[in-house]
Amino acid sequence: xxxxxxxxxxxxxxxxxxxxxxxxxxxxxxxxxxxxxxxxxxxxxxxxxxxxxxxxxxxxxxxxxxxxxxxxxxxxxxxxxxxxxxxxxxxxxxxxxxxxxxxxxxxxxxxxxxxxxxxxxxxxxxxxxxxxxxxxxxxxxxxxxxxxxxxxxxxxxxxxxxxxxxxxxxxxxxxxxxxxxxxxxxxxxxxxxxxxxxxxxxxxxxxxxxxxxxxxxxxxxxxxxxxxxxxxxxxxxxxxxxxxxxxxxxxxxxxxxxxxxxxxxxxxxxxxxxxxxxxxxxxxxxxxxxxxxxxxxxxxxxxxxxxxxxxxxxxxxxxxxxxxxxxxxxxxxxxxxxxxxxxxxxxxxxxxxxxx
Amino acid sequence: xxxxxxxxxxxxxxxxxxxxxxxxxxxxxxxxxxxxxxxxxxxxxxxxxxxxxxxxxxxxxxxxxxxxxxxxxxxxxxxxxxxxxxxxxxxxxxxxxxxxxxxxxxxxxxxxxxxxxxxxxxxxxxxxxxxxxxxxxxxxxxxxxxxxxxxxxxxxxxxxxxxxxxxxxxxxxxxxxxxxxxxxxxxxxxxxxxxxxxxxxxxxxxxxxxxxxxxxxxxxxxxxxxxxxxxxxxxxxxxxxxxxxxxxxxxxxxxxxxxxxxxxxxxxxxxxxxxxxxxxxxxxxxxxxxxxxxxxxxxxxxxxxxxxxxxxxxxxxxxxxxxxxxxxxxxxxxxx
Numbered sequence: 001x002x003x004x005x006x007x008x009x010x011x012x013x014x015x016x017x018x019x020x021x022x023x024x025x026x027x028x029x030x031x032x033x034x035x036x037x038x039x040x041x042x043x044x045x046x047x048x049x050x051x052x053x054x055x056x057x058x059x060x061x062x063x064x065x066x067x068x069x070x071x072x073x074x075x076x077x078x079x080x081x082x083x084x085x086x087x088x089x090x091x092x093x094x095x096x097x098x099x100x101x102x103x104x105x106x107x108x109x110x111x112x113x114x115x116x117x118x119x120x121x122x123x124x125x126x127x128x129x130x131x132x133x134x135x136x137x138x139x140x141x142x143x144x145x146x147x148x149x150x151x152x153x154x155x156x157x158x159x160x161x162x163x164x165x166x167x168x169x170x171x172x173x174x175x176x177x178x179x180x181x182x183x184x185x186x187x188x189x190x191x192x193x194x195x196x197x198x199x200x201x202x203x204x205x206x207x208x209x210x211x212x213x214x215x216x217x218x219x220x221x222x223x224x225x226x227x228x229x230x231x232x233x234x235x236x237x238x239x240x241x242x243x244x245x246x247x248x249x250x251x252x253x254x255x256x257x258x259x260x261x262x263x264x265x266x267x268x269x270x271x272x273x274x275x276x277x278x279x280x281x282x283x284x285x286x287x288x289x290x291x292x293x294x295x296x297x298x299x300x301x302x303x304x305x306x307x308x309x310x311x312x313x314x315x316x317x318x319x320x321x322x323x324x325x326x327x328x329x330x331x332x333x334x335x336x337x338x339x340x341x342x343x344x345x346x347x348x349x350x351x352x353x354x355x356x
Numbered sequence: 357x358x359x360x361x362x363x364x365x366x367x368x369x370x371x372x373x374x375x376x377x378x379x380x381x382x383x384x385x386x387x388x389x390x391x392x393x394x395x396x397x398x399x400x401x402x403x404x405x406x407x408x409x410x411x412x413x414x415x416x417x418x419x420x421x422x423x424x425x426x427x428x429x430x431x432x433x434x435x436x437x438x439x440x441x442x443x444x445x446x447x448x449x450x451x452x453x454x455x456x457x458x459x460x461x462x463x464x465x466x467x468x469x470x471x472x473x474x475x476x477x478x479x480x481x482x483x484x485x486x487x488x489x490x491x492x493x494x495x496x497x498x499x500x501x502x503x504x505x506x507x508x509x510x511x512x513x514x515x516x517x518x519x520x521x522x523x524x525x526x527x528x529x530x531x532x533x534x535x536x537x538x539x540x541x542x543x544x545x546x547x548x549x550x551x552x553x554x555x556x557x558x559x560x561x562x563x564x565x566x567x568x569x570x571x572x573x574x575x576x577x578x579x580x581x582x583x584x585x586x587x588x589x590x591x592x593x594x595x596x597x598x599x600x601x602x603x604x605x606x607x608x609x610x611x612x613x614x615x616x617x618x619x620x621x622x623x624x625x626x627x628x629x630x631x632x633x634x635x636x637x638x639x640x641x642x643x644x645x646x647x648x649x650x651x652x653x654x655x656x657x658x659x660x661x662x663x664x665x666x667x668x669x670x671x672x673x674x675x676x677x678x679x680x681x682x683x684x685x686x687x688x689x690x691x692x
Contacts (some may be wrong), residue, residue: 056502159370162666163377166624167642167658174646174654175381175389253508257628260510263646277514287514288522288529296518300511308506315502315570 050316057316063309071121074114081111091294101294104284109276109298116271116299119182120252120306126186127193127251128244135197136240140228142198143205154202160195166254168192173263180267189254190247197243201236208232242317249310256303273299360674367670372433374662378655379432383419389651390421396445396649416443416652441656446648452656455641460660462532463630463637466553467622470560475615477561478568483604485569486576497569504566510628513559517632520555527555530634556633560625564618571614575607612676619668623661 052058086095086102093099100109142153169189178184208214209232217227233240258264259274266275276299277286284292382389390413397409404412414420418435419428435442441452481501485494504512521529533539533548579585580603588598627639634640638657645653 155366155369158366159373162367162370162662162669163374164623164661164665166627167661170627170642170646171378171381171654171658174649175385175651249506257508257510261628261631261643263643281514287518290523293518296514300515303511304503304507307508308503311502311506 054316056312060309060312060316063305064313067117067306067309068121070114071117074117078108078111078114080115081107081109083107091291100298103279103295104292109295112271112276113273113298113302116273116276116302119271120255120273122182123186123189123255124248124251126183127190128186128248130187131190131194131197131247132240132244135194135201135243136233136236138194139198139201140205140232140236141224143202144209144224144228144232146209150202154199157195157198157202160192161199163192165192166257169254169258170263173258173265178265180265180270185255185264186251189251189258193247193250197240197247200239200243204236204239205232208235238317242314245310245314245317249307249314252303252307252310256299273303363670363673367666370666371659371663374659375433375436376429378659379419379429382417382651382655383425383428383432389649390417390419392649393417393445393651415449416445418442436659441659442652444650444653446650446653452652455653456638456656456660459636459638459641459657460664462635463623463626463639465549466556466560466626466630466635466637467619469553470557470564471615471618471622473557474561474564475568475618478565479572479604479608479611481565482569482572483576483599483607485573486580486603486607487599489573489577489580494573498573501566501569501573504563505570507563508628509560509563509625510632512562513556513629513632516555516559528552532635552635556626556629556635559629560622563625564622568611571611572607575610576603579603579606612672615672619665623665 052061084106085108086098086106088102088104088106090098090102094101098108098110100113102108103112138153138157142150142157169191172188172191178188214227214231217231222230255264255272256274256277259266259270259272260278260281262278264272264274266272277296280286280292280295280299284295286292286296393413393416394409397404397412410421418432418440420431421428423431439453441456444450444452444455447455481497485497488494516527517529521527528534528551531552533545533552537545537548539545585598585602588602623639626637627642629635630637630639631643638661641653642657644650645657
């Protein structure tokens with residue numbers, strides 16, 4: 001933002017130049033607080049309005065908020081599951097004390113589901129943040145710089161993109177023997193996930209690198225780092241948000257799957273929905289005995305609803321791309337060429353379908 | 357031609373990096389698998405002399421631990437590139453290449469069937485959803501697709517195994533074909549293979565179909581708003597022609613490369629599914645190798661899977677510009 005601070009014309013110049021309208025400079029300059037408010041409006045409020053206008057997004061925000069609440073406050077409200085606190089293999093919805101039933105060792109299944117939420121959130125956050133940061137740095141730099149930098153970075157990206165994720169993670173976990181830290185596992189599960197996003201961001205940057213305002217910054221000698229962070233990356237935010245959420249979902253799928261197979265490292269207090277599925281299957285034979293099916297279904301339900309919240313959120317973030325939707329929400333534009341929002345707005349019917 | 361050459365070089369770099377990575381992991385990581393291999397060999401056959409153990413390590417990993425590093429690397433590289441992946445530690449010294457050759461066709465069978473099934477059903481439904489955008493049909497199928505898209509395939513697999521295979525007893529719970537059937541070109545064998553593969557294939561296809569439907573729906577809706585469609589309507593072209601030539605064709609094209617990438621994703625999925633259904637394909641072998649700390653087999657599977665995906669994406673890239681003339685290979689841009 002430095003360059004706008006430089007005075008463009010002085011008062012003297014304005015007076016001497018005899019009245020050509022073209023050379024008059026606006027007297028009103030945005031104060032910095034106004035500028036911040038404008039930026040905030042553009043980057044946060046408008047996307048938030050667009051997101052909230054969509055029934056999918058509203059469900060998504062509620063579901064994710066619920067899991068966030070469970071992850072942060074759940075362990076404070078519910079006591080930790082312990083061996084023999086209830087009868088063995090009590091079915092779901094039989095007692096108020098154990099709403100989702102108990103395991104074959106008498107542990108409260110609901111408490112287990114809740115206690116697994118916090119490490120899951122930690123994994124998801126670590127993996128998604130890692131993916132987004134690496135992808136943004138690599139993708140925007142490659143796309144903007146071009147030339148040798150681009151070739152080198154893209155070759156690296158292509159290599160990472162083609163190496164299959166899950167087998168790579170399995171190999172790394174087996175050989176490296178990392179600890180059971182959820183943050184570390186989250187990053188490991190995303191070890192090559194940044195490549196796809198980096199490629200996509202690069203192609204977006206290609207369309208921006210020759211835009212007039214970017215060219216202007218370049219000619220004025222603004223350093224590359226600043227051009228990227230001020231002129232280019234804000235334009236990519238919706239896309240980055242969408243992929244943040246998608247990677248979050250991938251981390252859930254990966255960690256549950258690999259805990260289910262018993263491949264991810266664990267210690268005595270590791271809690272994970274995949275681990276629950278694993279013990280349900282191996283300890284109580286939940287796949288072939290009806291008595292333990294509830295033990296299998298509770299974590300599965302948790303995985304699916306959480307992932308669904310993320311999917312819906314990514315779906316509605318996709319709308320941020322659509323300039324027609326965006327324009328409809330900009331304050332200055334009237335929406336006369338767009339049909340009014342369809343009746344899906346209140347979303348009661350689809351919500352019912354999905355809960356079923 | 358220049359573009360094709362560049363893509364080939366890139367594919368080669370990917371394969372070489374994967375092999376290098378596997379060499380680094382086996383040879384140089386702290387708590388090196390080579391050391392653990394030595395301990396494992398000592399434990400299992402206490403009578404071996406140290407020279408014999410050295411020889412076994414060399415046989416199994418293609419690495420001679422005493423040689424200088426660059427020689428080890430060169431040996432490892434050349435032996436893998438000539439198809440010698442070493443020998444299994446656990447399965448009485450069976451060559452890894454044999455284990456792989458026995459597993460790959462089954463995984464490819466599962467994946468390609470699932471991919472085909474999911475793709476065809478998905479795009480048909482997606483196109484129909486886009487055409488009826490906003491209708492009850494669209495909203496309910498979108499909801500179903502979203503739900504499927506938010507479910508990992510191994511969970512679908514687990515549920516199908518629980519309810520369809522065990523509780524209803526409609527399908528077998530594991531294996532590649534019935535034990536009484538001889539593998540060969542008989543109808544009985546094919547039927548048995550299909551019967552045993554049905555649930556794993558279905559698990560992958562059900563999940564993938566939701567994603568395809570949503571993609572196709574999105575692409576079609578975008579195209580339905582394009583100017584050339586209005587023009588086509590104004591010209592009075594028949595609706596059928598517009599639907600197939602203008603909408604479907606342009607909506608499917610961007611998904612073509614996705615198809616090959618989906619193959620990679622399915623390989624990921626099949627790793628867990630194969631172990632749920634005890635289906636001895638590549639994924640099953642990977643998990644088995646991890647549990648036994650059978651490093652040569654593990655690395656062999658890893659390298660083979662990577663090569664399969666590299667080839668898939670290469671084919672997609674090289675054919676894409678033939679199918680979609682808008683995609684041009686090669687770019688000459690100014691560097692800043």
